[in-house]
Amino acid sequence: MRNGAAWQLNTQLGGDAMYIYKVGVAGAGTMGAQIAQVVSFAGLPVVLADRDESLARRGVDTVRAIYQARVAKGKMTPEQLEEKMLLVTASPNLDGLHDADLIIEAVSEELPLKQRVFRELDRICSRSAILASNTSALSISAIASATTRPGKVIGLHFFNPAYAMPLVEVIPGLGTDPQTVDDVVGFSESLRKQPVIVKECAGFLVNRLLSPYLNEAVWCLQDGDVSIKEIDQDMVAFGMPVGPFALLDTVGLDIALDVARILHRSYGPRMAPAPLLEAFVKAGRIGIKTGKGFYDYGVEKDSLDGDLERLRTQVWQLSGRQPTKWSRLRPLLAMVNEAVIALQEGVASARDIDLAMAAGTGFPSEKGGPLHLADHIGIDHVLQELDELQERVGIRFWPAPMLRRLVDAGFTGQAAGRGFFSYDPIMARMR
Numbered sequence: 001m002r003n004g005a006a007w008q009l010n011t012q013l014g015g016d017a018m019y020i021y022k023v024g025v026a027g028a029g030t031m032g033a034q035i036a037q038v039v040s041f042a043g044l045p046v047v048l049a050d051r052d053e054s055l056a057r058r059g060v061d062t063v064r065a066i067y068q069a070r071v072a073k074g075k076m077t078p079e080q081l082e083e084k085m086l087l088v089t090a091s092p093n094l095d096g097l098h099d100a101d102l103i104i105e106a107v108s109e110e111l112p113l114k115q116r117v118f119r120e121l122d123r124i125c126s127r128s129a130i131l132a133s134n135t136s137a138l139s140i141s142a143i144a145s146a147t148t149r150p151g152k153v154i155g156l157h158f159f160n161p162a163y164a165m166p167l168v169e170v171i172p173g174l175g176t177d178p179q180t181v182d183d184v185v186g187f188s189e190s191l192r193k194q195p196v197i198v199k200e201c202a203g204f205l206v207n208r209l210l211s212p213y214l215n216e217a218v219w220c221l222q223d224g225d226v227s228i229k230e231i232d233q234d235m236v237a238f239g240m241p242v243g244p245f246a247l248l249d250t251v252g253l254d255i256a257l258d259v260a261r262i263l264h265r266s267y268g269p270r271m272a273p274a275p276l277l278e279a280f281v282k283a284g285r286i287g288i289k290t291g292k293g294f295y296d297y298g299v300e301k302d303s304l305d306g307d308l309e310r311l312r313t314q315v316w317q318l319s320g321r322q323p324t325k326w327s328r329l330r331p332l333l334a335m336v337n338e339a340v341i342a343l344q345e346g347v348a349s350a351r352d353i354d355l356a357m358a359a360g361t362g363f364p365s366e367k368g369g370p371l372h373l374a375d376h377i378g379i380d381h382v383l384q385e386l387d388e389l390q391e392r393v394g395i396r397f398w399p400a401p402m403l404r405r406l407v408d409a410g411f412t413g414q415a416a417g418r419g420f421f422s423y424d425p426i427m428a429r430m431r
C-alpha cells in the first residue's frame with residue numbers, strides 16, 4: 001500500500017513522474033470536509049478552502065469531528081488525532097490552493113459556479129497541477145472547457161460518507177490526458193480507495209445504475225399491493241445493506257428526483273421518474289432532513305399511512321394504475337438491464353461495473369454485482385423476465401440488445417460456464 005507524505009505516481013508505468021506533495025480542496029461543505037479528512041488520514045497535507053474564513057473553519061471542524069468519532073471508537077489516540085489535524089489548514093478563498101499539486105473541487109452542484117471556480121483555479125494554480133471535480137452529475141468536459149488545461153482536468157467522484165465508502169469513480173473528460181488518469185488512479189489508491197475508471201456519461205456509473213433500481217422500487221410501491229416496509233425488508237433479505245426507501249430517505253428524495261430527471265433527459269423514457277416520487281417531493285416528504293419521507297422521523301410521527309394513501313390515489317387518478325405483484329426481481333432487473341446497456345456503451349468493463357456497485361452501494365458481495373447476478377440467474381431467464389416485464393409493465397424494461405446476443409450465442413451464464421464472466425467448469429463442479 002502506498003502511503004506517506006508524498007507519493008510519486010506512475011514511475012511503474014513509465015510515464016512522467018507526478019509528485020503530489022500537497023492537496024487542495026475547494027469547497028469545505030459536506031463532501032469537501034470528508035475528502036480533506038481522507039487525504040490527511042493518508043498522510044498528505046491538505047488545504048480546505050471556501051468562500052470565507054468561517055466556512056473554511058467549519059470544514060476543518062468537521063474534519064476534527066470525523067477524527068474524534070474514530071478516537072471515541074478506540075480506532076486512534078487523541079495524540080494521533082492532533083498529528084493528523086496538523087496536516088489540515090483552512091483558507092478563506094481559493095488563493096490558498098496556489099501551491100497544491102492536486103485540487104479537488106467540491107463546491108455546490110451548479111455548472112456555472114463550477115466553471116467559475118475552475119477558471120479561477122486555472123489562473124491561480126501551477127501549470128502542472130491537476131484540477132479534479134467531485135461532481136455527481138455534471139459534465140467533466142463542460143467544466144474543463146472553462147480552463148486552459150483540459151488535459152489536466154478530471155472527475156474524481158467520492159461517495160458519502162467518503163471516510164467509509166471505498167469507491168471513487170475516475171472520470172476522464174473528452175480532453176483529459178491519459179497521464180492525468182493514471183496519476184489520479186494512483187493517488188486514489190494511495191488514499192486506500194478503490195478507483196474505477198468510468199467513461200463520461202450522465203450519472204457516471206453508480207448513480208446511473210442505482211437510480212433505475214430506486215425508481216423501480218417506487219413504481220412497485222405505486223402500483224402494487226405492498227408496503228414500504230415489505231419492500232425494504234425484502235431487499236435487505238436479498239443482501240442490500242438498507243432497503244431502497246430507507247436509502248432514498250437518507251439521500252433525500254429531492255436529490256434522488258434531480259438525479260432521476262438528469263438521467264431521464266439523457267437516456268429517455270426508461271428513466272422517467274415514478275410519479276409517486278414526484279408526489280412525495282411535492283408534498284414536502286423529502287426524507288430524514290425534513291423529518292418525513294418514506295418513513296416518519298422525529299416529531300410528526302404516524303403521518304405516513306394517511307399521506308401515502310392520499311398521494312397514491314392522487315397518482316392513480318392522474319396516471320392510472322397497473323396493479324402488479326411485488327417481486328424483488330423488478331428493481332434488480334432495472335439495475336441489471338442498465339448495467340448491460342452501460343457495458344454495451346463501454347462505460348466500464350464487466351468486472352469494474354460489478355466492483356463499483358459492490359463498493360459504491362453495498363450490493364451484496366457474495367452476489368458479486370448486477371452482472372454476476374445475471375450470470376447466476378441465467379441470462380436466458382433474465383431476458384425472458386425482461387420481455388415479460390416490458391409487455392406487462394412498460395417499455396422501460398426493453399431488454400439491452402447484448403442480452404439477446406449472449407443468449408443466441410449460448411453465453412447464458414454460470415450454469416453454461418460463460419456469460420458476462422467465464423466460469424471454470426472444474427471449479428464449478430467442486431463447489
Ligand SMILES: NC(=O)c1ccc[n+]([C@@H]2O[C@H](COP(=O)([O-])OP(=O)(O)OC[C@H]3O[C@@H](n4cnc5c(N)ncnc54)[C@H](O)[C@@H]3O)[C@@H](O)[C@H]2O)c1
Binds near residue numbers: 027029050106110158
Ligand atoms: N453530498 C453528497 O452526498 C455528495 C456525494 C458525492 C458528490 N457530491 C458532490 O460534491 C459537491 C459538493 O456537495 P456537498 O454536498 O458537499 O455540498 P455542500 O453544500 O455541503 O458544500 C458546498 C460548499 O461549497 C462552498 N462554495 C460555494 N461556492 C464557492 C466558491 N466560489 N468558492 C469556494 N467554496 C464555495 C459552499 O460555501 C459550501 O461550503 C457537489 O458537486 C455534489 O454533487 C455530493
